[in-house]
Amino acid sequence: MSPQSQSIASFNGDLSSLTAPPFILSTTSLTEYSAYWAEHPDVFVAPAKEADPEKRALLVLKWFLSTLHQQYCSRSEKLGSEKKPLNPFLGELFIGKWEGGADVGETSLISEQVSHHPPATAYAIRNEKHGVELQGYNAQKASFSSTILVKQIGHALYSLTPSGSQEKETYMITLPNLHIESLIYGSPFVELEKSSKIVSSSGYTAKIDFSGKGWLSGKKNTFTASLYKTAEGEKKPLYTVDGQWSDKFNIKDARSKDVIDSWSAKENQTTPLTLAPLEHQDLYESRRAWSDVATNIQKGDMDAVSGYKSRIENAQRELRRVEKEEGREWERRFFNRIESDDAQVQALAKEADLAFETDKTGGIWRFDAKKAEGAQPPYFKVGGEGLGLTE
Ligand SMILES: CC(C)CCC[C@@H](C)[C@H]1CC[C@H]2[C@@H]3CC=C4C[C@@H](O)CC[C@]4(C)[C@H]3CC[C@]12C
Numbered sequence: 001m002s003p004q005s006q007s008i009a010s011f012n013g014d015l016s017s018l019t020a021p022p023f024i025l026s027t028t029s030l031t032e033y034s035a036y037w038a039e040h041p042d043v044f045v046a047p048a049k050e051a052d053p054e055k056r057a058l059l060v061l062k063w064f065l066s067t068l069h070q071q072y073c074s075r076s077e078k079l080g081s082e083k084k085p086l087n088p089f090l091g092e093l094f095i096g097k098w099e100g101g102a103d104v105g106e107t108s109l110i111s112e113q114v115s116h117h118p119p120a121t122a123y124a125i126r127n128e129k130h131g132v133e134l135q136g137y138n139a140q141k142a143s144f145s146s147t148i149l150v151k152q153i154g155h156a157l158y159s160l161t162p163s164g165s166q167e168k169e170t171y172m173i174t175l176p177n178l179h180i181e182s183l184i185y186g187s188p189f190v191e192l193e194k195s196s197k198i199v200s201s202s203g204y205t206a207k208i209d210f211s212g213k214g215w216l217s218g219k220k221n222t223f224t225a226s227l228y229k230t231a232e233g234e235k236k237p238l239y240t241v242d243g244q245w246s247d248k249f250n251i252k253d254a255r256s257k258d259v260i261d262s263w264s265a266k267e268n269q270t271t272p273l274t275l276a277p278l279e280h281q282d283l284y285e286s287r288r289a290w291s292d293v294a295t296n297i298q299k300g301d302m303d304a305v306s307g308y309k310s311r312i313e314n315a316q317r318e319l320r321r322v323e324k325e326e327g328r329e330w331e332r333r334f335f336n337r338i339e340s341d342d343a344q345v346q347a348l349a350k351e352a353d354l355a356f357e358t359d360k361t362g363g364i365w366r367f368d369a370k371k372a373e374g375a376q377p378p379y380f381k382v383g384g385e386g387l388g389l390t391e
Pocket residue numbers: 015020024030033034036071072082083084085138140148150152180183188190
């Protein structure tokens with residue numbers, strides 16, 4: 001048996017324990033993936049400007065669908081194949097902002113590794129000007145059956161206060177399952193499976209069905225979606241959407257059958273995320289913490305890679321040891337673990353068929369805006385508690 005298949009045979013579902021050949025290693029940590037939710041900030045805030053609740057729910061669906069290209073195929077398009085991201089360490093941060101035009105304003109991103117065993121990443125994306133917030137967390141559980149199957153555990157909550165209203169509207173978003181295709185040809189890419197739901201407190205539900213390589217079109221990344229009144233059910237759609245999430249899709253009014261809107265991933269450029277320069281970043285910020293590892297992955301110096309990785313891992317082990325000794329746990333910088341959420345969120349979760357599975361995410365994680373107020377790097381005191389990354 002090769003070492004590769006041995007590691008598969010003893011695989012426990014934790015993707016971070018999977019060994020991959022050097023050419024498949026990415027220099028990017030999973031904490032960075034949270035940014036995929038808002039790389040089109042104008043689409044992210046668009047629902048807040050819509051006065052009609054039905055159209056607002058449709059714009060939330062459109063935004064969700066528009067994120068899928070970046071979430072699930074930007075690596076294979078940019079780098080030639082899907083890659084294995086760096087495993088974030090507990091407390092790792094990825095912080096940045098998107099400068100929109102005068103109309104969009106600034107959108108900020110906070111991403112934090114809130115759990116290490118099991119690995120879970122939480123994020124908050126906010127646009128103050130439009131009163132839009134997305135927060136969520138996710139973990140992955142993998143299994144093998146001719147390829148890598150990945151179940152996503154976690155959810156996202158999108159909220160806004162419609163213009164001219166006082167009442168906050170919340171959308172519960174569930175995450176799709178996925179699998180890796182073309183693994184044996186050495187050019188792995190992601191295909192989405194089953195379905196995702198977006199259930200709103202305003203009484204609308206969107207259901208997205210991922211059908212992979214469409215049996216009619218023969219094209220990969222095919223999906224259909226419909227938006228309906230939660231109380232009336234899937235059989236009475238108000239709008240339908242179909243196409244490829246990695247390319248183009250059309251939005252139709254289900255009553256008139258007219259195409260009323262569309263999206264093309266290739267024609268809509270992403271807005272770059274602005275980060276603090278490396279030297280101004282905190283030691284816990286992803287790019288800074290992983291910079292030596294990343295440089296050596298690029299150079300193909302795998303000995304140096306494992307040396308620098310061990311440095312991080314050993315420093316982390318030492319922190320965990322001291323915490324255990326002192327009977328405390330690592331304080332999350334921007335998020336809190338909560339026992340259960342309010343009745344509204346629970347009702348939305350039920351409608352969305354969401355099971356919290358807290359044992360697989362280390363808990364339910366919620367953003368704490370107070371912790372983020374006026375946050376400036378360094379986010380952590382360095383010294384005794386440092387990562388051991390500075391000399
Ligand atoms: C490429 C093969 C050989 C190695 C396996 C890599 C695994 C660890 C990669 C491949 C695709 C990746 C997923 C791609 C996109 C997302 C969406 C993001 O919002 C959360 C992370 C998540 C869910 C990634 C988790 C890690 C992942 C499953």
